[in-house]
Amino acid sequence: MSVHILNHPLLQHKLCILRDKETGTRDFRTTVSEVAMLMCYEATRDLTTRPVTVETPVGTAHCQAIAGKKIAVVPILRAGLGMVDGVLSLIPSAKVGHIGLYRDPDTLEPVEYYCKMPPDIAERDILIVDPMLATGGSASAAIQFMKNYGCKNIKMMNILAAPEGVKRLEEDHPDVEFYVAALDDHLIALGYIVPGLGDAGDRIFGTK
Ligand code: PRP
Ligand code: URA
Numbered sequence: 001m002s003v004h005i006l007n008h009p010l011l012q013h014k015l016c017i018l019r020d021k022e023t024g025t026r027d028f029r030t031t032v033s034e035v036a037m038l039m040c041y042e043a044t045r046d047l048t049t050r051p052v053t054v055e056t057p058v059g060t061a062h063c064q065a066i067a068g069k070k071i072a073v074v075p076i077l078r079a080g081l082g083m084v085d086g087v088l089s090l091i092p093s094a095k096v097g098h099i100g101l102y103r104d105p106d107t108l109e110p111v112e113y114y115c116k117m118p119p120d121i122a123e124r125d126i127l128i129v130d131p132m133l134a135t136g137g138s139a140s141a142a143i144q145f146m147k148n149y150g151c152k153n154i155k156m157m158n159i160l161a162a163p164e165g166v167k168r169l170e171e172d173h174p175d176v177e178f179y180v181a182a183l184d185d186h187l188i189a190l191g192y193i194v195p196g197l198g199d200a201g202d203r204i205f206g207t208k
Contacts, residue, residue, distance in 0.1 A: 036086030
């Protein structure tokens with residue numbers, strides 16, 4: 001698996017806002033969306049382009065346009081929803097598939113509760129989004145889900161990751177490209193990333 005740690009200064013600055021326990025719901029949600037947009041910019045560097053010619057007001061320009069590859073962004077509910085708008089602001093024609101997973105509080109194993117995909121999902125390049133990669137259980141299950149649908153080109157985008165989660169993805173899905181804005185120190189027994197940012201879903205939706 002290729003792990004891309006995106007250490008762009010704008011991303012690192014926005015991580016300070018997300019990690020700060022004093023950041024309120026509105027700013028947290030806006031910043032998650034902005035981080036997702038910046039990460040999407042990096043994660044789409046290898047999109048293929050095709051030559052096009054356009055007439056400018058003063059002449060002919062030979063340009064490169066996206067080659068028309070179909071993309072689907074797949075948030076892991078619920079926290080992943082906070083990253084969708086940021087991605088769609090750069091790729092407005094992408095379709096959105098949803099996977100509902102929550103972690104069982106005792107076992108930390110992912111439990112599926114919802115799934116809805118575009119009909120042509122197997123033909124699309126997949127960008128799975130979730131702010132947090134902790135044990136890696138949710139991400140690994142979501143990637144396997146997409147593989148079961150026949151998807152071939154899958155990328156995973158998390159804002160923060162614990163080393164345990166990265167190791168799990170490397171073992172389970174060595175073929176997947178993985179993008180993260182910061183690799184944190186460790187996990188605690190409750191499954192929280194340290195130093196992390198707390199519970200991403202609760203902070204995005206104001207549920208705690
Ligand atoms: C969080 C997070 C990931 C998962 C990561 O979701 O958004 O989906 O935990 O943990 P893992 O790597 O150990 O699987 P959570 O289960 O809290 O659900 P929520 O998004 O509904 O809050
Ligand atoms: N999920 C979260 O929302 N936060 C963590 O620290 C770990 C998993």
